[in-house]
Every structure is written in structure tokens, then in C-alpha cells.
């Protein structure tokens with residue numbers, strides 16, 4: 104088989120895999136949220152499918168005594184870089200099981216330390232130098248997830264066609280779920296109203 108044939112096959116494969124993928128969009132209503140509610144919407148475990156974590160690291164920054172972004176969803180096995188962008192020291196630790204109750208230590212401006220999240224679950228990120236700081240890493244079973252924007256809207260792109268359970272995560276509100284069917288083209292919709 105010549106190179107041209109191989110490239111044609113690869114191109115067709117790319118074409119079909121993108122053709123049979125859709126977008127899930129919707130709105131998440133969060134009682135009490137006046138700005139971005141920072142809700143996560145994700146496709147739950149797909150039967151018989153395991154996903155390789157991305158080679159590229161995710162980033163959680165520390166800027167003006169805040170974890171940025173406030174909520175970072177990642178696929179299980181993803182390595183997150185924790186960067187300090189402030190001109191003073193920060194620490195990162197988590198009391199949660201999903202982060203193996205780590206304490207990464209303290210470091211100065213421009214430096215970063217990394218951690219690979221081995222299991223699904225939520226983990227709060229805290230800084231023992233600034234008790235007001237709080238961020239969240241949400242470790243998920245599939246790469247199909249999104250965080251709500253400032254209006255509570257979300258869009259999960261490139262989801263392969265199929266029927267799935269969609270779930271929500273919010274730091275204070277109860278999880279909700281919905282069944283969704285992604286067609287071979289176009290958009291599926293799922294709105295949620297979360298409860299306390």
C-alpha cells in the first residue's frame with residue numbers, strides 16, 4: 104500500500120470520526136449564584152471505554168490570591184501544573200481523597216509544581232498561607248466536559264454519536280443527571296436546575 108492510499112484512508116477516518124460527533128449545550132440554573140455558578144457538566148463513564156489522559160498538562164494558576172480558574176475539570180490521569188504568578192509565596196494542599204491528601208509545599212513567583220490525578224472525584228485546593236484561597240479540581244471519567252460561562256451556559260463539543268448519561272458537579276449544590284442522545288450531526292440540549 105502506497106503512502107497516498109494510506110493518507111487517503113487516514114483522511115477519511117478523520118472525516119468520519121468528526122462527522123459522527125455532536126455538541127451538547129444547555130443552561131445550568133444554580134440557586135443563589137449571581138455570577139458564574141462554576142458548574143461542571145460532563146458525560147459519565149461510557150461503557151467499555153477508557154480514555155488516555157492528554158500529554159499536555161492542565162494549568163491551575165495562583166493570581167492575586169486566587170486559584171485561576173476557580174474550577175478546573177480534568178480527565179482522570181491528567182497532570183495539572185500549579186503555578187504561582189504572585190510576587191509572594193503560595194502553598195497548595197488538599198485534604199481530599201481524589202488528590203491523595205497531598206501537600207505540594209510552598210513556592211515563589213514564576214515557579215510551578217505538578218500533580219497527576221489518578222482517580223475520579225473532587226478535590227478542593229487550599230493554601231495554608233492564605234486561608235481565603237480555594238479552588239477545585241474535578242477529576243472525570245471522560246474527556247467530554249464543560250464549565251458554565253458567566254450566564255450559566257455550557258457547550259460540550261466533539262461528543263461521539265450515542266446515548267449517554269450527563270451529570271453535573273457543583274461545589275455546594277446537589278448533583279443532577281439527564282439522559283442525552285447525541286446525533287450524528289447537530290446539537291443536543293440539556294438544561295439543569297440544581298438543588299441545595
Ligand SMILES: [Cu+2]
Nearest residue numbers: 193194230233
Ligand atoms: Cu497563598
